[in-house]
Amino acid sequence: MARRRVGLLGGSFNPAHGGHRRISLFARDALGLDEVWWLVSPGNPLKPKKGMASLFARMKAAQKRARRAPIVVTAIEREFGSPYTVDTLRSLARRYADTEFVWLMGSDNLLQFHRWKDWRCIARTMPIAVIARPGYDAQAVASPAMAWLGRFRVPLAGFRKRGEWSAPSLVILRFDPDPRSATAIRRGDPDWAERYATGTVRDQLTHRRIDPDGDRPA
Ligand SMILES: Nc1ncnc2c1ncn2[C@@H]1O[C@H](COP(=O)(O)OP(=O)(O)OP(=O)(O)O)[C@@H](O)[C@H]1O
Numbered sequence: 588m589a590r591r592r593v594g595l596l597g598g599s600f601n602p603a604h605g606g607h608r609r610i611s612l613f614a615r616d617a618l619g620l621d622e623v624w625w626l627v628s629p630g631n632p633l634k635p636k637k638g639m640a641s642l643f644a645r646m647k648a649a650q651k652r653a654r655r656a657p658i659v660v661t662a663i664e665r666e667f668g669s670p671y672t673v674d675t676l677r678s679l680a681r682r683y684a685d686t687e688f689v690w691l692m693g694s695d696n697l698l699q700f701h702r703w704k705d706w707r708c709i710a711r712t713m714p715i716a717v718i719a720r721p722g723y724d725a726q727a728v729a730s731p732a733m734a735w736l737g738r739f740r741v742p743l744a745g746f747r748k749r750g751e752w753s754a755p756s757l758v759i760l761r762f763d764p765d766p767r768s769a770t771a772i773r774r775g776d777p778d779w780a781e782r783y784a785t786g787t788v789r790d791q792l793t794h795r796r797i798d799p800d801g802d803r804p805a
């Protein structure tokens with residue numbers, strides 16, 4: 588029986604926006620995925636803590652954005668206890684042995700991918716699909732990570748048809764690029780997190796409640 592195929596979109600989601608939803612649905616169609624999981628990060632190791640809303644508020648806004656779509660919103664990285672993607676992917680592969688994963692990211696992340704912990708190991712753990720993003724694509728193609736990753740590039744049609752995914756492989760997904768960004772939203776709406784500061788939210792994978800007061804499991 589064919590294994591379930593899941594795309595992983597890791598992010599700060601500070602806050603989630605329509606661009607996240609749109610690229611997720613686009614990647615799902617393009618790659619033939621069953622679902623996309625949004626891994627709401629407890630804290631990107633390369634981003635400052637200042638200006639980052641609580642995990643609770645980010646989860647809540649993300650769940651609202653993902654409504655009625657084949658998107659699962661999860662804070663499972665907090666349970667795994669590491670902010671590093673390489674650790675997350677190892678833990679997920681171990682826990683969900685019945686699932687084939689692909690790592691999804693916008694081309695802005697490809698630009699700094701060589702600064703991520705054990706980035707080559709990430710690429711050896713699962714295939715990577717990079718989604719074009721306005722303003723980043725030309726630089727991303729010339730990025731330090733691409734100097735190594737580029738040799739594993741495969742055309743979308745071939746990748747999709749493969750019975751079993753192997754890694755490293757890199758697919759570039761191009762479609763009508765989406766200009767939306769969380770930075771632009773924060774600029775226009777600096778108080779967004781306050782609107783999400785009360786109530787409860789559950790991690791859809793672990794079914795644990797997220798504690799609004801401490802970013803710890805309740
Ligand atoms: N409009 C977009 N087009 C393509 N990829 C996107 C887009 N928006 C976000 N992404 C990708 O989604 C993932 C999570 O993004 P993130 O939560 O950082 O949102 P963001 O809009 O990039 O935020 P910020 O502006 O704060 O950096 C990243 O891989 C990012 O590259």
Ligand SMILES: O=C(O)c1ccc[n+]([C@@H]2O[C@H](COP(=O)([O-])O)[C@@H](O)[C@H]2O)c1
Nearest residue numbers: 597598599628631633671672673703704
């Ligand atoms: O593992 C790392 O070293 C690493 C460094 C920077 C970013 N990441 C991951 O990249 C994803 C995108 O982050 P962001 O903040 O750009 O949305 C998110 O899942 C982060 O945990 C991971």
